[in-house]
Amino acid sequence: MKLDVFPHILPKRFFDRMLAVAPPTLYLQKRMRAIPVLVDLEQRLRIMDRYEGYAQVLTLASPPIEALGGGDVTPDLARLANDGMAEIVARYPDRFPGFAASLPMNNPAAALAEIDRAITGLGATGVQMFSNVNGRALDGPEFQPLFARMASLRLPIWLHPARPASVADYAGETRSRYDIWWAFGWPYETTAAMTRLVFSGLFDRHPDLAIITHHMGAMLPYFEGRAAGGLDQLGSRTEDPDDLLRRRPRAVRHRHALRSREGAGVHP
Amino acid sequence: MKLDVFPHILPKRFFDRMLAVAPPTLYLQKRMRAIPVLVDLEQRLRIMDRYEGYAQVLTLASPPIEALGGGDVTPDLARLANDGMAEIVARYPDRFPGFAASLPMNNPAAALAEIDRAITGLGATGVQMFSNVNGRALDGPEFQPLFARMASLRLPIWLHPARPASVADYAGETRSRYDIWWAFGWPYETTAAMTRLVFSGLFDRHPDLAIITHHMGAMLPYFEGRAAGGLDQLGSRTEDPDDLLRRRPRAVRHRHALRSREGAGVHP
Numbered sequence: 001m002k003l004d005v006f007p008h009i010l011p012k013r014f015f016d017r018m019l020a021v022a023p024p025t026l027y028l029q030k031r032m033r034a035i036p037v038l039v040d041l042e043q044r045l046r047i048m049d050r051y052e053g054y055a056q057v058l059t060l061a062s063p064p065i066e067a068l069g070g071g072d073v074t075p076d077l078a079r080l081a082n083d084g085m086a087e088i089v090a091r092y093p094d095r096f097p098g099f100a101a102s103l104p105m106n107n108p109a110a111a112l113a114e115i116d117r118a119i120t121g122l123g124a125t126g127v128q129m130f131s132n133v134n135g136r137a138l139d140g141p142e143f144q145p146l147f148a149r150m151a152s153l154r155l156p157i158w159l160h161p162a163r164p165a166s167v168a169d170y171a172g173e174t175r176s177r178y179d180i181w182w183a184f185g186w187p188y189e190t191t192a193a194m195t196r197l198v199f200s201g202l203f204d205r206h207p208d209l210a211i212i213t214h215h216m217g218a219m220l221p222y223f224e225g226r227a228a229g230g231l232d233q234l235g236s237r238t239e240d241p242d243d244l245l246r247r248r249p250r251a252v253r254h255r256h257a258l259r260s261r262e263g264a265g266v267h268p
Numbered sequence: 269m270k271l272d273v274f275p276h277i278l279p280k281r282f283f284d285r286m287l288a289v290a291p292p293t294l295y296l297q298k299r300m301r302a303i304p305v306l307v308d309l310e311q312r313l314r315i316m317d318r319y320e321g322y323a324q325v326l327t328l329a330s331p332p333i334e335a336l337g338g339g340d341v342t343p344d345l346a347r348l349a350n351d352g353m354a355e356i357v358a359r360y361p362d363r364f365p366g367f368a369a370s371l372p373m374n375n376p377a378a379a380l381a382e383i384d385r386a387i388t389g390l391g392a393t394g395v396q397m398f399s400n401v402n403g404r405a406l407d408g409p410e411f412q413p414l415f416a417r418m419a420s421l422r423l424p425i426w427l428h429p430a431r432p433a434s435v436a437d438y439a440g441e442t443r444s445r446y447d448i449w450w451a452f453g454w455p456y457e458t459t460a461a462m463t464r465l466v467f468s469g470l471f472d473r474h475p476d477l478a479i480i481t482h483h484m485g486a487m488l489p490y491f492e493g494r495a496a497g498g499l500d501q502l503g504s505r506t507e508d509p510d511d512l513l514r515r516r517p518r519a520v521r522h523r524h525a526l527r528s529r530e531g532a533g534v535h536p
Contacts, residue, residue, distance in 0.1 A: 132438055136438065136440070137437065170400055170404065170405045171403035173405070178467040180463050183491070183498055184456055184463070184487055184491065184495070187487070188453070188456040191452045192437050192452060195451070195452065196445065196446065199446040215494065223455060227452070230450070231451055
């Protein structure tokens with residue numbers, strides 16, 4: 001079996017509600033409308049039929065739930081999305097053996113309640129978060145109860161990048177050009193979000209917490225040598241309040257100890 | 269012979285002048301001061317002695333010349349830096365077979381004159397630019413004569429990333445944390461700058477122009493599949509003024525034609 005763990009879907013009833021409530025300026029919505037399989041389940045199944053043993057763990061497509069409205073309307077939207085994915089999983093358990101629930105992240109109390117409802121009530125495999133919550137970093141205090149709950153449930157968090165075209169490539173410009181915001185900005189956003197989570201100590205507080213990062217881990221798999229050696233060397237010489245020699249989380253110290261023991265040493 | 273084409277140096281007289289004139293807030297300056305081999309040539313040579321057949325093409329270390337002062341003072345600083353590198357090359361031609369000249373990019377007319385002086389007069393191997401000029405994109409019209417001159421000289425441009433810690437990781441924050449701006453922001457900046465140069469048609473105007481990007485090409489070598497297939501697919505569905513199907517430069521169309529002919533097809 002080939003299990004695709006990060007395909008996207010927009011369950012029909014959720015999609016219709018999203019179009020009705022979302023701000024018309026939402027950029028990706030125009031693009032998503034032109035991908036029929038996101039909404040059309042029969043067409044999705046016909047394509048999946050071509051690949052023997054191929055199954056999908058479903059996640060909601062961009063935009064994030066919290067971009068669709070205020071904290072008063074997003075809890076209901078998340079429930080609608082999760083009910084829709086749960087229905088599809090119940091109907092085709094062999095094709096869709098699970099789903100990651102969406103959360104109304106701009107209403108952390110409701111998000112916590114939706115974790116419990118989706119996992120206990122709907123059988124979700126985990127939850128999806130985006131690399132920022134309407135611009136807020138995930139290491140903010142309001143989101144920590146959500147990470148703690150997922151750690152105690154021992155279920156993973158799917159991490160999807162988020163960055164709009166309005167994040168310009170250069171200071172003094174008003175929007176990104178040539179899809180740079182998406183093509184390279186998204187892997188960058190995922191990596192920045194994970195770095196913030198690591199160095200803010202998330203994995204020290206919850207050593208077994210699993211986060212599934214989109215796009216093959218984004219930048220770190222390819223830039224591990226740069227990041228590890230560089231942060232050791234430059235981070236130790238700075239007057240930065242985040243000085244990494246003083247603040248380095250246990251998880252990173254442990255990795256370095258392992259590397260030294262293996263004789264790999266530290267990158268120059 | 270192993271030729272290191274992107275090591276950095278700060279010739280002593282230039283370094284002293286830089287410390288005297290640079291704004292005290294320049295971030296990397298504090299870090300650079302703690303790397304003795306940047307300035308101490310004897311110590312550099314002692315380290316190089318350990319590696320048989322190892323030689324360096326010299327480039328100036330960050331910060332960019334144009335960050336050190338207004339367009340009235342940077343031309344003189346660039347000349348001082350380039351004279352310093354040329355002296356070292358003349359003294360140790362086997363250890364340092366060449367150098368890339370620095371340019372006062374905030375004074376494009378003086379930068380053009382310095383290209384000619386450094387290459388004809390000092391024997392520079394090429395020139396170094398940074399991924400932005402005090403925030404300005406390199407596809408701005410004021411920089412195009414510099415690219416044209418390098419193309420007509422048939423000599424390469426070294427492209428170094430530039431992003432300060434003051435570029436925050438998230439909206440509403442005042443500075444980047446945990447060196448994210450440097451560890452991942454720099455490869456992102458290099459890639460964004462190259463993308464802008466490609467899609468603005470630079471390589472259509474100058475097909476043989478060579479740009480040496482720092483850090484092993486930054487993101488594109490690892491994200492080529494994402495960028496190529498993704499831009500084809502999403503770029504064709506957008507109402508974006510930069511719509512890539514309409515604006516795609518000849519250089520990219522050519523590459524795609526090659527891929528199709530080789531049967532590689534287009535990424536999903």
